[in-house]
Amino acid sequence: MMNIHDIAKLSGYSAATVSRVINCRKYVSDNAKLAVQKVIKEYDYVPNDVARDLSKGKTHNIGVVMPHTKHPYYTGIINGIMDAAFPAGYRIVLLPSMYNADVEMNYLNRLRRKAYDAIIFTSHGISLEDLVNYQTYGSIVCCHDPGNYKISAAYTERIDSYLAAFKWAKEQNVHDVSILLSRDFTLSATSQLTRKAFSDVFGHAPSNDLLRTGIVTYEDGYASARSLHENNQTPDMIFSNGDDIAAGARQFYLDNNLPVPMLIGQENQLSGQLLNLPTIDHNFHEIGRLAFELAISDETKQVSVESKFILRNQKDCSDS
Structure with a gap:
């Protein structure tokens, strides 16, 4: 050449x-x-733009690792990152992982080879120890509370909004709550916080019989409601991990002329607004913006954003 x-x-x-x-x-x-x-x-x-960028010590490429884009958590963060990156002159490279630690390690090694100036992990299957160790090769930002690990992070404070949601549910004389999650308690810090908030309010752990995991889409919500019905389980409430997911569960009951349980969604999506669903807004767009700012800074710090339980009138939620 x-x-x-x-x-x-x-x-x-x-x-x-x-x-x-x-x-x-x-x-x-x-x-x-x-x-x-x-x-x-x-x-x-x-x-050769790559060689030119490397000679300047910057590629202006930021890698964003995400397991998938099916849940609004990821799309919200990506939108926040993109809105901040474009005016700053940075390119965003989406790096799918499906929580595969080997794939994520390959992305870290590409950071080591200067393919990116920084990597943002929206979620990860790799250990936090590995992320911390690779910071010597470039900025790394995670999108959850890293605890005592010294790594940059932008994340939402979830526990108070979860507590508020479950306290409201208890005030409605709810007893049997079906919880729909993306990942199992053993794999996800978010799922662990959900379980903790439920246990703190109701005085016992969530029922395993009413728990469904691997739920990320409207279709998953519909299928989870069908699963509950086929197993003769009739929860008073479904606490879902997305408004679209709650809408899917609701639709199963309507399609089969069954009573619709009370519903709580998350992410303040359009479906929840149209259906008047109580929801939790985690402000993921802001998390994405903050994650990008951390990625291009020279600081290692952690910033958080409050989430909010939004209570709406559910009187029309079961209407056809």
């Missing part, structure tokens, strides 16, 4: 002069500019 040294030999001018011509710098004679441009045109030379 041709480089500026080849152009210098062919044009008869120095590599420094060639570089000035390519980058439209001053202090280049007309004769030199014409000679260099003639070689560039003849050999169809295109500058």
